[in-house]
Amino acid sequence: MPAPLDADSIRRAPKVLLHDHLDGGLRPQTVLELADETGYRDLPAGDAGDLGRWFRQAADSGSLVRYLETFAHTVGVMQRPEAVRRVARECALDLAADGVVHAEVRMAPELLTAGGTPIEEAVEAILDGFAQGSADAAAAGTPITVGALLCAMRQADRWAEVADLVVRYRDAGVVGFDLAGPEIGFPPDRHPEAITLLDRAGAHRTIHAGEAAGVDSIRAALDGARAERLGHGVRIADEVPGEAPLGPLARRVLEEQVPLEVAPSSNVQTGAYPSIAAHPVGRLHRLGFAVTVNTDNRLMSGVSTTSELADVAAAHGWGWDDVQRVTERALGAAFLDDAVRVRLLTDVVRPGFAALRA
Template sequence: MPAPLDADSIRRAPKVLLHDHLDGGLRPQTVIELADEAGYRDLPTGDAAKLGTWFQEAADSGSLVRYLETFAHTVGVMQRPEAVRRVARECALDLAADGVVYAEVRMAPELLTAGGTPIEEAVEAILDGFAAGSAAATAAGTPITVGALLCAMRQNDRWEEVAGLVVRYRDAGVVGFDLAGPEIGFPPDRHPEAIALLDRAGVHRTIHAGEAAGIDSIRAALDGAHAERLGHGIRIADEVPGDGPLGPVAQRVLDEAVPLEVAPSSNVQTGAYPSLAAHPIARLHALGFTVTVNTDNRLMSGVSVTSEVADVAAVHGWGWDDVQTVTERALAAAFLDDAARTRLLTEVVRPGFDALRAG
């Protein structure tokens, strides 16, 4: 008999995570300790359990703007390199403990410079933390590989600088470029010189699009920023009617197998959809879109990769085949070399799911 498709079994399954924000996944106790070390006095509470609840409730407003305001606290305590290293190390450990075998975790290094840290030092602290956490997790018997995605903030003008950092550190653990921040009013081709730099260097990129804004944002990410993956991308469903033909952008995304980094709980929190039951993830998956399941911000959403997969499976009736399919799609879409991808697929992912099916 196969293992039951519940949280305990899903936790044991080898999982791949493509969309997770470093500043959205801190442990509440770490936030408190880092705030104390840095003299940061703006936290709403000094109790870890209450703080975790506060983050989730504040993010649960149905407004992307209100959701993003919660990051003032996490970024506020990450203004020293040693704090960034700790957060990155704990991120790798926490994901490994949740059964994630490969993750790409993103951060905007420009947000870590307000306290005077040079942006290069911020990037190095992220990479050092991921390396230390991955090594510790592997030594403990839960091996994980974590790659860093560096975000430029859409509303700021440091895109070219961040693109240069991706090129500079891509042999040291940086796997790609991202644009984050407000979609509306800040198109993904606003700084064409940054996109040209990425193109010349052959840099991987995923672009936030189709979260707060719709089809035009997705088209601009593909055509203007040359996105290989879509961060969220869920508003592609605007062109996927219950019956009838797909819209032109949806048809393109389907035909070109553009990976969608879907984060269902986050989409509900920010008001994109009213509930998980109303979320189009299962409809898109059934139609053959390259759907992957992600956490976005584990602290703000109060989720793990396990809980996201378990909730989607329970609400939408997924079985082990569906869970394995979205996992293998995520691995195929990951920004890693083919040898590492093949090794993870043949030695880790498929044997892991075979064992769960065997019961």
């Protein structure tokens, strides 16, 4: 008999995570300890349980602006390389303990420089932390590979600098480039020299688009930044009405199988949709869009990869076929060497699901 499709079984399934923010996944206890070490005095609570609840409640406001304000605290305690290394190590360990076998975790290194840390040292601290966490996870019997995505902030002017870092560190664990921050008013081709640099180097990129803004933002990410994946991308559903024909961009995204890094709980928190049941993830998946399921910010949303998949499966009537399909899609869309991808698929993902379905 197949294992029941519940949180316990999904936790044992080998999972792939493409959209997770390093500064959105800190352990509450770590936030407290780092604040104490650095003299950061602005935390809204002094107990780990209370602090975790505060983050979730603030993020639950239904406002993307309020949601983003929570990051002032996590970024505030990550202004030293040793703090960044600790957070990155714990991120890898936490994901591995949740059954994630490959993750691509993103961070804007420019946000880690306010305390005087050179941006290169910030990147190296991220990579060192992921490497240490992956080694510790393997020693604990929960192997994971973790790649770093470096974000440039749309509203800032350091895009070319971040793109250069992506190219310089891609043999050390950086797997691609991202644009994060406010979509509206900051188009993804605002600094074309950064996109040209990535193009010349053949560097991978995923672009936040179709989260707070609609299909025009998605079109700009694909055409202006030549995005290979869409961070969120869920507003493509604006062109997927009921029984009517798909809109032209939706047809293109479907035909080209552009991967959508969908994060339903996060979208509900920021007010894009009223509930996971009302979220279009199920409809898009059913129509054959390249949907993947992601956490976005585990601390703020109070989620894990397991809980997100379990909640989506329950709300949209998914079975093991669906969970395995979105996992294999995510692996196919990952910025991995093909040899590593094939090994994970044949030696880890498919045997892991086969054991749960036996």
